[in-house]
Amino acid sequence: MAAGCATLKSRAASYGSIVTDRIPITTIIFNLPKRGIRRFMGANVKHYTAVAEPCRNFNILGMTVFIDPQDGREKFVLSNCIEGSTGNLIFIDTETGRGEVLQLPGDTGAWALLYLPQYGRLLVGTCESYGYLHSLDLKSRTWAKPLRHENELYIWNLALGSDGMVYGGTYPGCLLLRYDPERHTLDSMGRVSDNPRDQYSRTVYGGVPGHMVIIGGYDSSFLRAYHIGTRSFFDFGTPGAEVRQITDDFICTEYNGSFEFFDPKTFSPISGEGLIEQLEMNRLALPDGSNRPIIKLASGSWAGVCGQDYFLADADGGRLDLRSIPVPTPPTAIHTVIADDNGMIWGATEFGQTIFSCNPEDGTYWNSSNVCNSGGEVYGMQLLESKLYLSAYAGGDHIVYDPQQPWDQLNNINPKTLRSVAPDLIRPTGRTNLGPDGGIWTGWSASYGTYGGGLSRIDPSTQEVSSWYDPIPGQQVSGLTADKKHIYFATNGYASGLPYNDDVNCHFAVWSPEGRVVFKHAFPQGVKLGFVLAVGGRVLVPAGSEMHLFDTHSMAFVDSIDMEQSSGALVALDSERAAVFGKDLLVLNVRTGRLERNCELPGHVHTAALTKSGDLYFAWKTILYRLNAKL
Incomplete structure (x- = not known):
């Protein structure tokens, strides 16, 4: 036992910090020699095929109502944000239910809508790239020059x-x-x-x-x-x-x-x-217990939005008439993808609480309604025993969905929202993985206006949720992975509603299933960490254009490789190799440090999945792609 402790202390002094019951946590910054990586295939070679645009949803950010000068009829107007494309306005006739779509002159979507009856104009304030002020003449349906x-x-x-x-x-x-x-x-x-x-x-x-x-x-x-x-x-x-x-x-x-x-x-x-x-009354309680914003119509009744539908309600808030939004659902950008045991691809949209599945053999797809009551989007997805476990921003929600059972989100039956970790934790930036203990683990960022983060665990047998706040004080969890013994996570200085904290030393940490840090290492200031991946007895820790390799047996960093690009999605291909996505696809042998393949991608890729048959899929913007050859 004494010899073992001496070994642990020696490694801590060389590579970082190992935490045991006898050794206190310390932080030691180290620098390993950087090693380049050989390419066996030339860059800029296209080896992928578009499968489908399977992610489709409405993401309504704003609403208003007015009498349309074109036809004198009352229109309920919805502002639809379309990630990966340009947003639009949806005009719904409150009597006939007919819909009309008008694309914005620019930007992803809009929270701000204001009707100016004296001018016959509708003002639109956009997000998330330009902050335009658009002005629409309702009679002619023409836009004035955008302002910003x-x-x-x-x-x-x-x-x-x-x-x-x-x-x-x-x-x-x-x-x-x-x-x-x-x-x-x-x-x-x-x-x-x-x-x-x-x-x-x-x-x-x-x-x-x-x-x-x-x-x-x-x-x-x-x-x-x-x-x-x-x-x-x-x-x-x-x-x-x-x-x-x-x-x-x-x-x-x-x-x-x-x-x-x-x-x-x-x-x-x-x-x-x-x-x-x-x-x-400016909100209405729905059968699911949520309170939804409402707007008063000329008839005295109320209108609002519930997930992928809109509703009309009696003036007294009684009878609720839930209706489909009467225009085509647009393709939206893909946030997360995973593969199930049958080769189906599951995913979530970049903005809007919906998920999808896609059969990559024929490109057919299914899209859900909203999976929970909070606004935001699903980050983490993990399949276990045919159930899909989800983690979502902004309500700090844990959700479990059984695809074999009928959909009943309004009554919180399927999908079912479990205990939230809000308000302390709201954004699952670390995504979701299956832990060595059989639990569903997620890494989180803290509430708006707070630098911090945490971890959560779902017990699949009881669906009970446990959580740990700020395992690395003042830093959010940016990536989380696991092997048969530990959970591994990285942190950084991002926060919701705050600028990046440049004063922090981002950390890599090893976490025991019992709920404690057993190793941690601080990187120099200015180094930002993101996703991490456990594969072949190593953990890949990208930092800028470098890939640091952590050995899970010696509990030490053993290599540092110049990847010549920043890394996005990381996917384990087998017991020794990992696909590293960025602007190019790199296949890294974690034992030798050699690059086995390299091909250009359509853009910087942040999510990908491997099927059991060895097919690799990735998403960029609204499109799901398949790699043409197995790696």
């Missing part, structure tokens, strides 16, 4: 001010934008927050004479008002509160279930006695 503010990627919402101008909040600059509908110009009124790490001016509200109200953060949280005349900002109320309603008589905010009321002329607190009963 340099460096802004999102416009979150749009609200009409008492001065006739339209205001909106942004990401990442945390600006208050002002749009002049007469002149069709867009200007910045400055940053809403004084904190340079706050990136979100998330929601802007009008309805207060001479003022706009703005909430956002997320390094800090703010609730601020903007004085239109003096172009100045000031705080009021509780930071982080949501605006519930604004009327001529009061501003109502809500924080952790408690209401506060303010005078809209002075912003001074006022008594809420008798005012709570006046709050309008």
Whole structure:
């Protein structure tokens, strides 16, 4: 026993830190010699075939209603975000149910919709690459020239001010934008927050004479008002509160279930006695227990969206009429793919809570409705005993789906949402793997405005969820893998709602199924880690263009290879080889460090899967590809 401890201490001093009951955790940065890698095949050789565009869904970010000047009929309008393509608007006749699609002039989608009846125009504020302000003439269905503010990627919402101008909040600059509908110009009124790490001016509200109200953060949280005349900002109320309603008589905010009321002329607190009963219903409880945003129609009934459907509800919130969105479902970008024992490919969309399956032999596919009530997307997918285990952002959700049983998500039967790890953990950046103990393990990033992460485990026999917060303090889990003995994970300094933390040393760690770190190694500052993969007694740890190889028997890093590209998806091909995806496909022998094959890819690939028959599939944007030859 003493000799064994001495050996462990020696390795810790050389390569990192091994954690035992006797040895404390330490962090030692090391540098191994870099070794190049030989190519047996020339680069830029195409060896893949497109199979299908199997991932199709609606991802509705915004909605409004108006009387259409083209035909005088009421239209329920949905803003559909299409990852991997250009977003669109869906116009639904509230009486006939007929649908019309109009593509945006640019960008993936839009949260912000605002109807200006006096101009007969619909304003659209887009995301996630340009932050455009689009203006649509509803009579002619023509778009004005797109406007944007340099460096802004999102416009979150749009609200009409008492001065006739339209205001909106942004990401990442945390600006208050002002749009002049007469002149069709867009200007910045400055940053809403004084904190340079706050990136979100998330929601802007009008309805207060001479003022706009703005909430956002997320390094800090703010609730601020903007004085239109003096172009100045000031705080009021509780930071982080949501605006519930604004009327001529009061501003109502809500924080952790408690209401506060303010005078809209002075912003001074006022008594809420008798005012709570006046709050309008703006959400509707559905049979699944979720509360969905709703909008009032001319008939007095309500309209809203539930997953891949829209609904109409009686004025009293009673009878619910769930209807299919009456336009074709567009192809969307693929976020994750895995293969089942029968060679079927399963996957999830990059944005929107839907999954799909595809038969690669004939290209036929199936798409689900939303798998859970939270917005966001599925990151992790793991098959076990014919059941599909999912992990999803933004609700920190664990979901289990049995493809052999009828679909009943509204009653939380199939798929079934298990215990969430939110609010501490919300984004499963490390994805999901089967652990050596038979548990379903997932790596997570912390809540908005927090640097941190964690791990979770589902017990498949009981469906109980366990979780561990911040095993490496202040760092999210960026990749997770496992072998027959341990779970392995990497971390980095990314966080939801915050800029990257350049001050951290990213870590590689070994985790026991019992729930503790048994080894950890810190990389130098500036090195960012992503996915990891266990194969052939090694763990592949990409860091920039380098691939570090960790030996699971000696518990030490044993090699560092220059891959000449950043790595995306990692797939074990057999007991000694791994497919490494980036801009090229590299096949790495983890024992010899030699490159056995190299072919150009259509783009940088971040997800791929190997079938039991040895066929390799990967996704890029909306397309599922098959490698033409087995590796």
